[in-house]
Amino acid sequence: MKKIPIETLRTFITDLWTAWGGRREDAALLADIYTGNSKRRMGHHDIHNLPQRIDAVKNGVIDPKAEITPVASYGAIESWDGHSGAGEISAMHIMKRACDLAEEHGIGFATVRHSNHYLSSAPYVCYAADRGFVGLILAKAGPTMGMPGQKGNLIGQSPMGYAFPTGLDPVMLDICLAYIAYEPLKLLADAGGSVPIHYGVDRDGNPTTSAAELLAGTKYPIGEHKGFGLALLSELLTGVFSYGAILDEGENDRPYRGMTHTAIALKTDALMDRETYRNRADELVKRLRARGEGLHIPGDGSWEAERKTEEAGVFQIEDDLLEKLNDCAKNAPYFTVPVL
């Protein structure tokens, strides 16, 4: 375990992405996104994921030089092509566009195809909330979720999230529509943990409470047909609206290769003045806190972790992660980045 100052990691990520061929402004954005999620201690969805991104560049899955280009637009809605760039860059691009469109039309909708994994929803929806908008983002990936009565995986686990500003911390949800996402399930399985019986089935389709057996089997959507129906809406709004991939469409066949995302933003002071909006959004949170003692409002854990990290001023980086990051630094094709 090594303590790395926040700004040191930010500079390291910026240099690393540039050294692997990325544009400087994309590198700065990636550094913001990875340090932001790391401050919130999102585990698998923070700095722990960066070596995988560099691997994806190495393997040609991500093109770090990709430029996002417009496909079609109509009033407050737009579609874009990510040209196999980093998912984080595409996702932030469409959220910015959704906010700009919402500034003009009250609501904005932007979708992108040929993208890649965007880490988690938090960075994009927090960006929107920081600008005073409600931000909602949906992602479509390959089928990793089943349904009771069905064999195997049918549909994506539909990562999604939203944030909205209040007078205090934003409310922020960052989830997928399976009972449990792949990454926390993997951690639980590695630790020999168990899961509630309704989370899914083992590889033979039998009920299980073993995280390891579920990992090898099929996860179910929240509320079964309800979560499945919501995941299907996500497929429509991302895959169909972006004219990108749907369900299991050829991972390697253009035009349907890659992941798709959709961002929606709403102007909070469109129908009332900003103060009225903030008072009402605050009232919503306050009334919930008053009803439930110790009730967890979406985002509570993230803001607490963020404050703790900022107080400490450093990240605690495990030795194996440090080694992976330093390998990425040493092997960069354009220039060598100083190791952490």
Added chain:
Amino acid sequence: MKKIPIETLRTFITDLWTAWGGRREDAALLADIYTGNSKRRMGHHDIHNLPQRIDAVKNGVIDPKAEITPVASYGAIESWDGHSGAGEISAMHIMKRACDLAEEHGIGFATVRHSNHYLSSAPYVCYAADRGFVGLILAKAGPTMGMPGQKGNLIGQSPMGYAFPTGLDPVMLDICLAYIAYEPLKLLADAGGSVPIHYGVDRDGNPTTSAAELLAGTKYPIGEHKGFGLALLSELLTGVFSYGAILDEGENDRPYRGMTHTAIALKTDALMDRETYRNRADELVKRLRARGEGLHIPGDGSWEAERKTEEAGVFQIEDDLLEKLNDCAKNAPYFTVPVL
């Protein structure tokens, strides 16, 4: 049990609403909504609910003469005041507005406060899909849903639904965000049925598989904190954006009395031509059907029931429902409606 021809019931409902003081055009719309849901055999959310609506008129909860008035608008988003009219009328009004706004801006968002129960999401989202739009509707009602670790009810069960057109039947989801809605739970409880253990707790906060004990206790949201987070988004988009009631705010205190709804529509041929959209939406459904044998696509059950009812040409009305409907007809204040 009595067989009532479809058109006879439609005329009866139109006359009944008019005889209770409603405008003729509202009465025709209500008749469409109630016969439509009855064709789809939605049980508690069809003709079975009409006597409750008439009771609400009698008790002054619903004003059948209410006119919906504009509150605020900005580009593609609008808010309206339902002035305590029927929820069905308000909900269809905002969905129509959302579609009109989407025709102009690609996406449309309309919200209404001071509304009432809107029966179910199906009529409004089907209206949008029939016009070629994706339709999404959200409703906010009083807190009827809890959370693990918390006592009692915290938040509304968030009725919601969507529909989108394909080349064949629309895909249509009509759900709430509790594991089980009040009405099906009531039916199950009356029949002495059981529920999965994760659906909620009894009145003392203990786990239960008894539908009757759950009915007297607290229902949980789908996926616990995930469904709770989605319900909170619904509170924001309906209660806050309409400047209406949030959570448990004074059921009888204006300006926060009544229910709030929000409709969102998306133009399906904004980013691609109509044929391309339909082909891709069809492909989504076809690929799902190919992956899952006998897989239920949202709406399948409704379209099958609708076709069966239309073939039969009649509704089967139970004696006790018939008696209630005829009582409403006989006691109407403006004129007496011929009984069924």
